[in-house]
Structures are given as structure tokens and as C-alpha cells.
Amino acid sequence: METTPNDPGKKLTDIGSLGEFGLIDHLTRELPIRNPETLKGVGDDAAVADIGPFLTILTKDLLVEGVHFDISYTPLKHLGYKSIVVNLSDVYAMNARPLQVIVGLAVSGRYSLEAMEELYAGMRLACDKYGVDLVGGDTTTSSMGLTLSITAVGKAGKDQVVYRSGARPNDLLFVSGDLGAAYCGLLVLQREKEEFKANPGMQPRMDDYAYVLERLLKPEARSDIIDKLNQSGVKPTSMIDISDGLASEVLHLCKQSGCGATIYEEKIPVDRRMAQTAHEFNIDPTTCALSGGEDYELLFSISQQDYGKVKNIEGIHPIGHITGADQGANLCSSSGQLIELRAQGWDSFRRKEGR
Amino acid sequence: METTPNDPGKKLTDIGSLGEFGLIDHLTRELPIRNPETLKGVGDDAAVADIGPFLTILTKDLLVEGVHFDISYTPLKHLGYKSIVVNLSDVYAMNARPLQVIVGLAVSGRYSLEAMEELYAGMRLACDKYGVDLVGGDTTTSSMGLTLSITAVGKAGKDQVVYRSGARPNDLLFVSGDLGAAYCGLLVLQREKEEFKANPGMQPRMDDYAYVLERLLKPEARSDIIDKLNQSGVKPTSMIDISDGLASEVLHLCKQSGCGATIYEEKIPVDRRMAQTAHEFNIDPTTCALSGGEDYELLFSISQQDYGKVKNIEGIHPIGHITGADQGANLCSSSGQLIELRAQGWDSFRRKEGR
Numbered sequence: 001m002e003t004t005p006n007d008p009g010k011k012l013t014d015i016g017s018l019g020e021f022g023l024i025d026h027l028t029r030e031l032p033i034r035n036p037e038t039l040k041g042v043g044d045d046a047a048v049a050d051i052g053p054f055l056t057i058l059t060k061d062l063l064v065e066g067v068h069f070d071i072s073y074t075p076l077k078h079l080g081y082k083s084i085v086v087n088l089s090d091v092y093a094m095n096a097r098p099l100q101v102i103v104g105l106a107v108s109g110r111y112s113l114e115a116m117e118e119l120y121a122g123m124r125l126a127c128d129k130y131g132v133d134l135v136g137g138d139t140t141t142s143s144m145g146l147t148l149s150i151t152a153v154g155k156a157g158k159d160q161v162v163y164r165s166g167a168r169p170n171d172l173l174f175v176s177g178d179l180g181a182a183y184c185g186l187l188v189l190q191r192e193k194e195e196f197k198a199n200p201g202m203q204p205r206m207d208d209y210a211y212v213l214e215r216l217l218k219p220e221a222r223s224d225i226i227d228k229l230n231q232s233g234v235k236p237t238s239m240i241d242i243s244d245g246l247a248s249e250v251l252h253l254c255k256q257s258g259c260g261a262t263i264y265e266e267k268i269p270v271d272r273r274m275a276q277t278a279h280e281f282n283i284d285p286t287t288c289a290l291s292g293g294e295d296y297e298l299l300f301s302i303s304q305q306d307y308g309k310v311k312n313i314e315g316i317h318p319i320g321h322i323t324g325a326d327q328g329a330n331l332c333s334s335s336g337q338l339i340e341l342r343a344q345g346w347d348s349f350r351r352k353e354g355r
Numbered sequence: 356m357e358t359t360p361n362d363p364g365k366k367l368t369d370i371g372s373l374g375e376f377g378l379i380d381h382l383t384r385e386l387p388i389r390n391p392e393t394l395k396g397v398g399d400d401a402a403v404a405d406i407g408p409f410l411t412i413l414t415k416d417l418l419v420e421g422v423h424f425d426i427s428y429t430p431l432k433h434l435g436y437k438s439i440v441v442n443l444s445d446v447y448a449m450n451a452r453p454l455q456v457i458v459g460l461a462v463s464g465r466y467s468l469e470a471m472e473e474l475y476a477g478m479r480l481a482c483d484k485y486g487v488d489l490v491g492g493d494t495t496t497s498s499m500g501l502t503l504s505i506t507a508v509g510k511a512g513k514d515q516v517v518y519r520s521g522a523r524p525n526d527l528l529f530v531s532g533d534l535g536a537a538y539c540g541l542l543v544l545q546r547e548k549e550e551f552k553a554n555p556g557m558q559p560r561m562d563d564y565a566y567v568l569e570r571l572l573k574p575e576a577r578s579d580i581i582d583k584l585n586q587s588g589v590k591p592t593s594m595i596d597i598s599d600g601l602a603s604e605v606l607h608l609c610k611q612s613g614c615g616a617t618i619y620e621e622k623i624p625v626d627r628r629m630a631q632t633a634h635e636f637n638i639d640p641t642t643c644a645l646s647g648g649e650d651y652e653l654l655f656s657i658s659q660q661d662y663g664k665v666k667n668i669e670g671i672h673p674i675g676h677i678t679g680a681d682q683g684a685n686l687c688s689s690s691g692q693l694i695e696l697r698a699q700g701w702d703s704f705r706r707k708e709g710r
Contacts, residue, residue, distance in 0.1 A: 045445040046414035059401035066498035090400040143421035149504035
């Protein structure tokens with residue numbers, strides 16, 4: 001009999017007892033259909049959408065146990081929630097609206113049915129919050145661990161889509177929210193895990209870190225920023241979501257747009273609580289913002305003439321401007337030095353190599 | 356230095372040396388765009404399709420090492436090819452045409468860059484053959500093995516989509532091609548692997564099994580049958596592709612359509628070479644066809660009045676008819692007995708449990 005650490009008396013159900021079809025049926029029962037564009041959800045060879053005269057947006061993300069999450073400190077409900085949100089974030093970063101998600105789940109026998117229910121509860125919550133339909137997918141066993149594969153489908157008007165490639169010299173660069181906190185949350189959880197290993201009787205001290213932990217474990221996609229930009233009549237010239245750290249994303253926009261960029265350290269939005277945690281770990285808060293990743297904020301460029309329309313939008317911050325390609329991509333530090341931006345963000349293969 | 360068993364002198368490239376973005380760029384360079392509906396492929400937060408006034412069809416399949424394939428006898432190029440084909444098969448089974456695929460790849464450090472190139476070469480070949488566009492995806496490391504997640508997107512006219520739920524009593528049931536051979540191919544490979552373990556110097560005897568091995572390792576999706584049905588002006592009342600064995604798929608159609616069905620053992624199409632191999636393993640060929648799975652043929656029902664339009668289509672075979680739900684789903688054996696159909700097809704969780 002397997003039990004959960006949180007509820008040692010509770011009997012758990014072996015996934016194998018349901019069979020493959022039983023597990024899918026169980027996890028996807030009573031899935032609501034929220035969008036009239038969703039004609040058919042789970043239960044056939046494929047889902048069917050009717051997106052009419054709009055463009056279809058497709059994106060996919062994989063989340064792998066031991067690489068993207070550590071199950072010892074990631075609640076499964078949060079993991080489910082986040083797995084949906086990171087994909088929706090990619091759709092919003094195209095200036096589009098997500099409509100459907102399709103979920104692939106490879107799971108080893110060491111997970112119980114109740115664990116998968118928790119995971120799906122988080123996915124359902126995210127679908128509910130963002131008004132998207134979970135329309136099916138594939139569920140299978142794996143020889144080890146848990147792998148999630150989410151594909152999101154969105155729609156956009158024909159002239160509405162924003163690519164990474166549209167930035168032009170003199171455009172203004174903005175980011176939403178604040179940066180670096182998710183990485184600090186990860187540092188806290190890793191430290192607590194080590195301390196717990198050394199002293200299993202300890203109580204984790206999490207209260208001081210609520211903000212950075214929430215940023216890591218339950219990120220949100222910035223649909224609100226997309227709405228506000230649309231309401232202001234502003235279409236960004238380029239946009240990307242910040243999953244690998246600001247530096248990496250600025251370099252992506254520059255590369256795809258054939259431009260350079262200058263961003264200003266003092267303009268990069270950081271939260272006081274993030275900075276405090278960063279100092280505790282002897283890390284420069286700017287480094288967290290530039291290289292930490294997993295913030296799921298939006299980085300976008302707008303034409304200078306649109307500045308008046310966006311300057312009163314809450315939650316977005318000008319951090320610099322686009323330049324010619326010959327000037328490269330640089331950070332102007334608080335002390336006035338120009339430092340070339342490098343992509344030192346989350347890079348799964350290199351990180352693994354460095355272990 | 357890692358080397359391949361086939362070419363021991365060849366130096367292989369560690370995936371870690373490219374970094375995550377490097378690997379994606381490398382694997383997806385010069386991907387052709389074949390469909391005017393594909394506006395944007397790899398390289399942004401998401402791909403963009405323009406499906407105009409059509410319906411969008413979405414399907415996803417996961418393939419997990421150690422569960423869906425054994426890398427010791429699955430050439431990576433074949434695996435790549437098959438991973439695409441099995442998804443396209445789901446789109447065709449909706450009476451739709453696939454346009455795009457999006458690929459997720461979780462891969463451990465024990466695979467080389469050259470191995471991933473082989474995998475992608477197979478995917479590209481399948482995309483080429485079926486005229487679909489590979490429009491991106493996500494590539495990441497995994498702590499163990501190889502997991503592939505493929506999502507296919509297709510389009511269909513608004514009145515063209517065929518669901519599993521449309522079968523009605525007295526409709527005729529057809530299957531395409533022949534059944535059971537992929538499972539016999541698996542039996543052969545498993546036996547050769549055991550013999551190779553016992554005697555590493557042996558030469559595998561594969562020539563006699565070319566047909567069943569090809570059916571397992573390089574299946575095709577039956578786009579030709581979909582084309583012929585459309586050309587004949589016949590829209591099936593229900594359709595499903597045969598991935599888990601004929602019995603399981605007949606039960607799916609019956610359940611979703613609220614019907615029963617009777618199929619006739621002597622009508623089930625089996626290939627002589629499959630039957631020969633089945634006998635060698637002391638298995639009834641009918642059992643292989645009913646429960647073997649991975650054939651990727653089409654099972655569909657048509658209205659009786661359409662029989663005249665399809666009777667001359669090559670490659671499809673009437674195997675029975677739809678009945679009322681009260682009659683259940685049965686096989687009429689060659690000796691005239693009625694045997695209740697059971698889903699004993701490929702079921703990953705139960706199979707694992709039984710190990």
C-alpha cells in the first residue's frame with residue numbers, strides 16, 4: 001500500500017488498475033467546453049476546432065521530471081497549473097488568444113491515481129482561469145518519472161499576430177511585471193531541500209519567501225497586458241515571453257529582427273522581495289533578472305509614436321530601445337558601463353553537462 | 356568518445372555541446388513549408404496557420420522509450436518516420452487532411468547529435484511523403500531515455516469530419532489493408548533480441564520476416580483510402596484508426612455510437628506472411644488481428660446504400676455490420692460461434708503491471 005507523505009492514512013490507487021483508457025476517461029471526465037470554436041473535445045481520434053476566418057496559433061512545451069521540476073518540492077497541482085500557463089504564455093506572446101490545449105502525459109507506476117488527479121486539478125484550474133478548453137491528448141506509462149507535453153492552440157486576427165522579427169531601430173523596449181523572482185524561488189527550494197536532507201526533523205521556513213515561491217510554482221500568463229495593449233490600440237512591433245531570462249530573450253528579438261538593443265540596468269523592474277532573497281544568496285538582483293528565467297512576463301517593442309498610448313498602462317516598464325545591428329545588444333549598467341548581453345539563461349543541456 | 360555500434364570509427368557529437376537552442380536550430384534548419392496554410396513555422400513563440408473557413412483537427416501521441424519502442428531493435432530513422440505517421444493516421448481517421456506537425460523531444464545525454472539527426476531524418480521523410488509541414492516544437496533533456504510527443508493539425512470541410520459516434524444499426528463495417536502483421540513483427544524482434552543476448556555472435560535471420568517487420572517499423576497512414584472514399588462520394592458514418600487491435604477499435608465505435616456490431620472471422624483480412632509467422636509462434640492469426648494493434652489501418656462504417664459506390668475500391672474489406680446496442684459486439688467465428696469481443700489490445704499500464 002502506497003501512502004502520501006501529507007496524508008499517511010489514505011490508501012492510494014495504483015494507476016495500473018485502471019488501464020490506459022480507464023485513466024484517460026477518469027482524468028478527462030466532465031471537461032467543460034468553454035469556447036464556441038471547440039466543436040469536439042476528448043473522445044475521438046482528434047479534437048476539432050472551428051476558427052473561421054482567423055489564424056491558428058500552435059505551440060508546444062515539454063516539462064520533464066528532474067529537468068524542469070523536482071517533484072520533492074513541486075506540488076502536483078501547481079505543476080499542472082504551470083504546465084498549462086507556460087504554453088498559454090507563448091500564445092499571448094504572439095498577441096493571440098488561446099482556445100484549446102491538448103495534453104500528453106507519460107507517467108511511471110510510482111505515481112498514484114490520486115497524484116494524477118491533483119495534476120489534472122491544476123490543469124483544470126488554469127484552463128478555467130484563462131478560459132481555454134482541454135480537448136484531449138495521450139496518456140501513457142513511462143519507465144521513469146513524469147513527462148508532460150502540452151500543445152496550445154490559439155487564434156488571432158489576420159493582422160494581429162506579432163512575431164519576434166518585427167523590431168526596428170528606435171523602437172522602445174518594454175517588459176511586463178518584475179523579473180528574477182522565479183529563480184530566487186528555486187534557490188530557496190533547493191536550499192531547503194538540502195537542509196531537509198541534512199536534518200529531516202526541521203520545519204521549512206517558507207513564510208518569508210511567499211512571493212518568490214509563488215512566482216516559481218504558480219506563474220501567470222500576462223493575458224491582462226495583451227488585453228490592455230489591444231484596448232490602447234497598440235500592436236507591438238515584436239514580442240516574446242520571458243522563459244529563459246531577459247538577456248536571452250532580448251538576444252532572440254535582436255537576432256530575429258536583425259537589430260541590436262540597449263537596455264538600462266536601473267530600468268529593469270525587480271521586486272523588493274526578490275532583491276532581498278538574491279542578496280541573501282549573494283547574487284546580484286540584476287543577474288537574477290537577466291539570467292534567471294521562468295518569469296513568463298512579456299518583452300515587447302513598440303514604435304516610438306505609440307509611447308503616448310501605453311505610458312499609462314499599469315504593469316509595463318520601458319527598459320531600453322532597439323538599435324542597429326552593428327551596435328549589438330548591450331546592458332547599460334547603473335554605473336554607466338556598456339556590457340554586452342549574453343544568454344546565460346536556463347539551458348537544459350548545458351546545465352546538465354555542468355552538474 | 357562515444358561511437359555507434361554500426362560504425363565504430365565515427366566520432367559522435369555530444370548533444371550538450373550545442374546547448375538547447377543550438378540543438379533545435381540544428382535539427383530544424385531548412386525545414387520546407389509545403390502548405391500555403393502554414394504562415395510561420397519554427398522560430399517564434401508559436402507557429403501560425405491560416406485554415407480559413409475550414410475546421411481545425413488536433414491530435415497528439417506520445418512515444419516513450421521502453422514502452423512504445425525498444426531502441427535496441429528500432430532504427431531511429433524508422434522511429435522518427437513512425438512517430439509522424441501514427442499522428443497523421445489519427446487525422447485521416449477524422450476524414451481530414453493533415454497540414455502541420457509540431458514535435459516535442461525529451462532526450463537523455465546518452466544519445467548523440469547524430470542519433471537525433473537520424474530521428475529527424477525519418478520525421479522529415481514522413482512529412483515529405485504526406486505533404487505536411489513540421490512547424491516547430493520543444494526540445495529538452497531528460498534524465499532517462501527518449502520521449503517523443505507529436506501533435507498533428509489538420510483541416511476538414513465543415514460537413515466532412517467523421518467521428519467515432521456516427522455508426523447506426525445496419526451500417527456496414529469495413530477495414531483497410533490487412534491486420535495483425537505489426538504484432539507478429541514485434542514477436543520476431545523480441546525473439547531475435549533474446550537469442551542475440553544468449554549468443555551475441557549470431558546473425559539475425561530477418562529476411563523471412565521482411566513484411567511483418569516493415570509493418571511494425573515503418574507503418575503508413577491510409578491517406579489513399581481517404582482519397583478513394585472521397586472520390587467515390589462516400590462519407591463514412593463513423594471511423595477510427597486501428598492502433599490497439601481490431602477488437603478494441605470495434606468496441607470504441609460501438610460505445611461512442613451507442614450500437615453493437617457483428618464481425619465475421621473469415622472476413623478479417625490477414626496477410627499470408629503474417630499467418631505464417633503467427634503459426635510459428637503458436638498464435639492464432641485471428642488473435643493477432645483482433646488484439647495485436649499498431650496496424651494503423653482504418654476501421655469505418657458506411658450506410659448500406661453506399662455499398663455500390665465502395666465495392667470496387669481496392670484495399671478495403673467488409674468485415675461485418677452494426678447492430679443495436681442490445682446485441683453487443685461479437686465475433687462470428689469461422690465455425691459459426693458468436694464470441695463477445697473484448698479489448699485485449701495494447702494497453703500500456705496493464706502490460707507493465709503484468710511484467
